Every structure is written in C-alpha cells, then in structure tokens.
Amino acid sequence: MTTxxxxxxxAEITHRCPLHCVYCxxxxxxxxxxxxxxxxxxxxxxxxxxxxGMLHAHFTGGEPLARPDLxxxxxxxxxxxxYTNLITSGIGLAGPRLQALVDAGLDHIQLSFQDSREDGANxxxxxxAHAHKIELSRIIRRYKIAFTVNLVVHRQNxxxxxxxxxxxxxxxxxxxxxxxxxxYGWALKNRVAxxxxxxxxxxATEAVGTAERRLAGRIRVDFVVPDYYARFPKACMGxxxxxxxxxxxxGKVLPCHAAEVIPGLEFESVREKSxxxxxxxxxxxxxxxxxxxxxxxxRSCDQRTQxxxxxxxxxxxxxxxxxxxxxxCSLAPAHYVVESxxxxxxxxxxxxxxxxxxxxxxxxxxxxxxxxxxxxx
Amino acid sequence: MPPPEDSSQPRLAAGCxxxxxxxxxxxxxxxxxxxxxxxxxxxxxxxxxxRTFGQIxxxxxxxxxxxxxAKIRSDISQFLEQLRHKxxxxx
Numbered sequence: 141m142t143t144x145x146x147x148x149x150x151a152e153i154t155h156r157c158p159l160h161c162v163y164c165x166x167x168x169x170x171x172x173x174x175x176x177x178x179x180x181x182x183x184x185x186x187x188x189x190x191x192x193g194m195l196h197a198h199f200t201g202g203e204p205l206a207r208p209d210l211x212x213x214x215x216x217x218x219x220x221x222x223y224t225n226l227i228t229s230g231i232g233l234a235g236p237r238l239q240a241l242v243d244a245g246l247d248h249i250q251l252s253f254q255d256s257r258e259d260g261a262n263x264x265x266x267x268x269a270h271a272h273k274i275e276l277s278r279i280i281r282r283y284k285i286a287f288t289v290n291l292v293v294h295r296q297n298x299x300x301x302x303x304x305x306x307x308x309x310x311x312x313x314x315x316x317x318x319x320x321x322x323x324y325g326w327a328l329k330n331r332v333a334x335x336x337x338x339x340x341x342x343x344a345t346e347a348v349g350t351a352e353r354r355l356a357g358r359i360r361v362d363f364v365v366p367d368y369y370a371r372f373p374k375a376c377m378g379x380x381x382x383x384x385x386x387x388x389x390x391g392k393v394l395p396c397h398a399a400e401v402i403p404g405l406e407f408e409s410v411r412e413k414s415x416x417x418x419x420x421x422x423x424x425x426x427x428x429x430x431x432x433x434x435x436x437x438x439r440s441c442d443q444r445t446q447x448x449x450x451x452x453x454x455x456x457x458x459x460x461x462x463x464x465x466x467x468x469c470s471l472a473p474a475h476y477v478v479e480s481x482x483x484x485x486x487x488x489x490x491x492x493x494x495x496x497x498x499x500x501x502x503x504x505x506x507x508x509x510x511x512x513x514x515x516x517x
Numbered sequence: 518m519p520p521p522e523d524s525s526q527p528r529l530a531a532g533c534x535x536x537x538x539x540x541x542x543x544x545x546x547x548x549x550x551x552x553x554x555x556x557x558x559x560x561x562x563x564x565x566x567x568r569t570f571g572q573i574x575x576x577x578x579x580x581x582x583x584x585x586x587a588k589i590r591s592d593i594s595q596f597l598e599q600l601r602h603k604x605x606x607x608x
Contacts, residue, residue, distance in 0.1 A: 147549075195536065195543070195550050223536065223545040248532045248547040286532020286547050286604075314530060314604040315547065357518020360604040362548075 143381070143429070146419055148196035149189040149222070150386040152397075153182065153213065157203040158231045160266030160500055160512035161254065163292055163327035163334060165397050166202065170516035175390040179209040181410065183216040185387060188415040190220030194385075197222040202389070202516075205232035211244045218245030225250065227290075230276040231269055238279060248286040250317070251277060255297050256307035264296070266500045266512040277311040288315040293344060294334040295485070301347045309359065318348055319364035324398040324453060330510035335485040341369055368478050372443050373450025373466035380428035380452060385419060393418045395425055398453035402462045428452050428462075435463060437471045518601060520594040521570040527597055527608040528566030546605050556581075560593055564606060570597075 155170040177185070186197060197217040204210055205228055217224045225248045226241065253273055255261035261270035280287050289308045293301060301318070308316045321327050321334050336344070345363075352361040367374045377384050377396045386394045391409040394400060400407065405424045408417075419425060427433065431444060438449040450466020458467045458477045465472040504512055521527055529535075529544065536550065537543035542558055543550040553561055559580075563573045574593060578586045600606035 195545060221536070223534075223547075223550075225547060247534070247545070250547070284531045286530070288547060314532070357598075357601050360602065 143420060145193035146385050147194060147383045148198060148385075149186070149194050150198045150200060150384060150397075151182070151185070151204075151213070152200055152202070152386060152388050153177075153204050153210070154206050154389050155202040155516045156206040157201055157229070157513070157515065158206070158267055159203070159229050159269060160514070161264055161292075161326070162266075162330045162510045162512055163264075163294065163321045164513040165322070165325060165327070166513065167325050167398060167400055168329070169400070170202075170514070171389040172517045174517075176207075177387075177389065177391045177410070179212055181391065182209075182213050185391075185410050185415065186213070186216045186220045186222065188410075189217075189385075190222055192415055192419065195223055196225060198225045198227060200227040203229055203231060205230075205237075211237075211240045214241055214246050215244040223247050228252070229265075229269060230273045231267075233276055235279055238276075238283070242283050242285060246285055248288065249280055250288040250290050251280070251313075252290045252292070253304075253308070254292070256300070256304040260297055263503070266503050274311070277313075281312055286315070287313040288317055289313045290317040290319060292319050292321055293336075294321045295336045295340065296333065298336050298340045298344050301344045305347065305351045309355065313359060315360045315362060317362045317364065320366035322364075323368070324401075324457065326511070326513045328457060331481065332484070333510045335368065335481060336366070337486050338369065338482070341366060367450075367454075367466075367468040368482060370468060371470045373447050373454075373468040373472075375447045376451035376454070376466075379448040381419075381425035382429065382448070385415065393422070395428075396451075396453065398457075399424075401453055402456050433463060435465060437473075438465050441471065518598065520598050521608040523569060523571035523574075525570050525608040526566050526568065527564040527570055527573065527606055529561075529564065530601075530604050530607045533605050544605060546603070551605070557596065560596060561600075561606075564597070564608075570608065 154176055155166055156173055204226060214224050224246050226246055227250045230251050251273060254264040258270045262268050289311055291304055323331050327334060348361060348363050355361060381395045386396060387410060388394060391411050392407045393410060394407055405427060407424050408422055434449050438444050450469055452462045454468060455464040455466050456462040459474045464474055467474040467477045533544060533546040535542060536545040542553050544553060574590050578589050581589055597606055597608060
C-alpha cells in the first residue's frame with residue numbers, strides 16, 4: 141500500500157511539568173528526564189520532518205518550557221520549513237523568553253487554562269498557575285503570532301461554561317478550543333470525577349453554539365466533542381498512521397499519544413531508525429493503517445472512511461482488545477462498557493467543590509476525589 | 518461579521534503565513550494548511566495589508582475582463598469572509 145506523507149510532527153519534548161492536571165494526556169508511565177533526546181537529536185528529527193514534507197511541528201509535553209533549549213528547537217523547526225506551534229501552560233514563560241521564541245520564529249502559541257475561577261483552576265492543576273496565565277496572555281497579545289486559548293471541560297467546571305467563554309473572550313485570542321476531556325491515562329483513572337452528565341453536556345453544547353455565532357469572525361471556536369456521548373467514534377488522529385507522527389521525550393515514534401499502552405506493538409526510536417523508514421515500513425505504523433485489520437461491524441460500515449473504526453487505544457483500554465471496534469461507537473459490540481460508565485455518571489449528580497490547599501503535597505493528601513498527575517523521575 | 522468594506526485592508530491574520538513551494542503554494546495556519554491555486558491564490562496574494570479591498574476588486578476585475586464585475590466582487594467578498602471566520606484573514 142502506498143502511503144502519502146505525514147502532515148505534522150507532535151514533538152513531546154519532555155514529560156516534566158509544573159502542573160499536575162487530573163486529566164493529563166500523558167501516559168501513566170512517564171518518560172524519565174534522563175532518557176530525553178538531546179538538542180542535537182531533536183534538531184536532526186526536525187530536519188527529517190521537513191524533508192518528509194511535513195508542514196507543522198507541535199511542541200508539547202509535559203511542559204515544553206521545562207527544556208532550556210526550546211528556543212533553539214523552534215529555530216530548528218523554522219529552518220526545516222515547519223510551522224511552529226507551542227502548546228503550553230505558560231509556566232516558565234515571561235517577556236524576555238517569549239521575545240526570544242518569537243525571534244526564533246514561533247508562529248502560534250496555545251495557552252491552556254483550567255477554569256475561569258482561580259480556586260477551581262488551581263484545584264484542577266494542583267498548582268498555583270492561573271494568575272500567571274492571565275498576565276502572560278496580555279504579553280502574548282503584544283506579538284503578531286497566532287494565539288489560541290485551550291480549556292478542558294468536565295463534570296467539575298462545565299456548569300459555568302458561559303462564564304469561562306466570556307473569560308476567554310476578554311483575553312482576545314484568535315481561537316478558543318473548548319475540549320471535552322478524553323479518557324486515557326490520567327483522565328481514565330479519574331473518569332468518575334470528570335465525566336459530565338447528559339444534562340450538563342446538553343447545556344454546554346448549546347452554550348458553545350451560541351458563542352460560536354456571537355464571536356464569528358472575531359474568535360474561532362473549536363469544540364472537541366465527548367465521544368462517550370456520540371453516536372459514532374472520533375476519527376482519532378485522523379486515522380492511525382495517516383497524518384501524524386508523535387515522538388515521545390525518549391525518542392520513541394508513535395502514531396498517537398497513548399499508543400504505548402497497546403501490547404505486542406514495538407515502537408522504534410529515532411535513535412535507531414529514520415522517520416521515513418518508520419512512517420513507511422514500521423510494523424507499528426502499518427498495524428492499523430487502512431481497513432485490513434477491521435472487524436465487523438466496521439469492515440462493512442459506511443462510516444469506516446470517516447472514523448477509521450475509532451480509537452485503537454480506547455478499544456484496548458475499555459475492552460482489553462486493540463482490534464475491537466471503538467466502544468464509543470453505538471454499533472460496537474462492547475458499547476455497553478461506555479453505556480454503563482454513562483449510567484453511573486448520570487445517576488450520581490453530586491459535583492465536588494475545590495479544596496483549598498497551599499501546595500500540591502497538601503492537595504494530594506487531602507484529595508480522595510482523584511489522582512493528580514505525578515512527575516517523571 | 519459583515520463582508521469587507523472598500524476601505525478595509527485585507528491581510529493574513531496573525532500567525533498565518535505563506536509556505537510550500539512555488540508550484541504548490543499553501544497558507545499555513547495553526548490547525549493546518551490550505552492549498553491555493555488559480556483565482557484563490559491570486560486573490561490572497563493581493564491581500565497584503567497595503568491594498569484596500571476596493572483596489573483589490575478593481576485590479577482583479579481588470580484582470581478577469583471577461584467575467585461579470587459584480588459577480589467577481591461578490592465571489593471575492595464571500596471568499597474573504599469565509600477565511601475571516603476561520604481566522605486566516607483579517608480586514
């Protein structure tokens with residue numbers, strides 16, 4: 141099968157992070173700081189990405205600012221012809237460093253917020269970060285780079301989505317991304333506390349629709365839907381090995397953030413193989429590419445060219461079988477697994493309130509509601 | 518958001534820029550890229566933040582002499598309005 145070039149590189153340059161968000165998309169097994177690729181290794185990877193015809197480099201983590209060489213990596217990505225995107229909590233960024241990043245060719249910054257309310261935000265993040273983020277937004281707006289504000293919504297904050305949208309509006313980004321929590325890694329571990337009720341979801345969807353119309357032409361609103369409540373699964377990563385390559389801090393090349401949970405797959409490292417080899421020949425990238433692997437009902441389903449059978453990691457995490465139809469699909473044999481999670485979410489309507497604590501350690505001791513993301517060794 | 522006025526100066530929005538090769542020009546933006554060929558490419562290349570919308574229309578009407586000028590105006594206006602909604606163009 142001939143494969144077209146990948147479109148974008150997701151560079152997960154470190155798993156270290158000053159925040160401890162309870163829905164972090166990083167795997168539960170974080171890559172150790174000592175295993176991280178060097179500056180020279182990343183620069184080589186970025187050149188390879190440019191030669192492969194990729195258009196975008198998304199720098200993420202952990203917190204990418206935890207790497208002191210981030211400016212050099214942004215410059216390297218631009219030199220390789222890539223559009224550069226920094227996905228960040230903003231912790232570790234002030235005026236001078238931002239100036240250096242922009243000078244190095246940073247095109248776009250995506251800043252995450254956890255809530256519009258300080259207590260709630262710090263409670264989710266397990267750190268005092270909210271006030272700094274607000275101040276940083278003002279500094280970002282002095283530069284002619286694209287600015288997106290990202291906010292993850294879930295059971296604990298979704299009831300005041302209107303207020304959060306208004307909060308983002310006054311930060312004046314070009315885009316806001318309102319993203320429902322996706323249940324992998326840390327978020328799956330904390331799902332009971334995060335999965336919204338159907339009533340919460342309906343109200344939130346309406347709020348997003350209203351905001352979209354009101355802000356049209358000024359702020360683009362991107363909405364990441366909660367697949368547990370959807371009829372069909374999400375086209376995870378635009379299909380396995382179809383558009384994206386993710387490189388983890390230690391240099392392993394993956395088709396998505398969570399793929400390492402799938403047993404029996406071996407992921408090559410950029411220390412051993414070229415990106416081109418991995419994209420075209422690695423068994424891991426070919427494993428779920430195309431339609432050969434699909435079980436019924438996917439194999440004969442009209443949706444298969446839209447959703448590619450959904451997410452392989454979700455299938456594994458919820459059914460124990462990475463080959464299964466994504467159980468988020470209403471047609472999946474294992475859809476009952478999602479239905480029972482929803483039944484539980486809709487039977488207990490109680491929503492917890494932020495706990496005041498002055499440190500992450502105190503929060504960790506106080507909380508029984510959820511597990512905070514830890515840090516790699 | 519209304520269509521561009523004659524005095525406005527359409528331009529690529531912050532953080533959006535040209536990329537690709539001379540044969541395959543694209544405009545890069547945070548979530549992706551759009552391939553631009555033919556008329557679409559000509560229109561956006563005129564959107565340099567210097568020319569006014571009125572000037573752009575006049576220049577392109579002169580260039581596409583055969584076509585109905587009112588149709589050219591409404592097509593370009595609609596095109597820029599769509600790109601503004603995606604936050605790729607400002608005016």
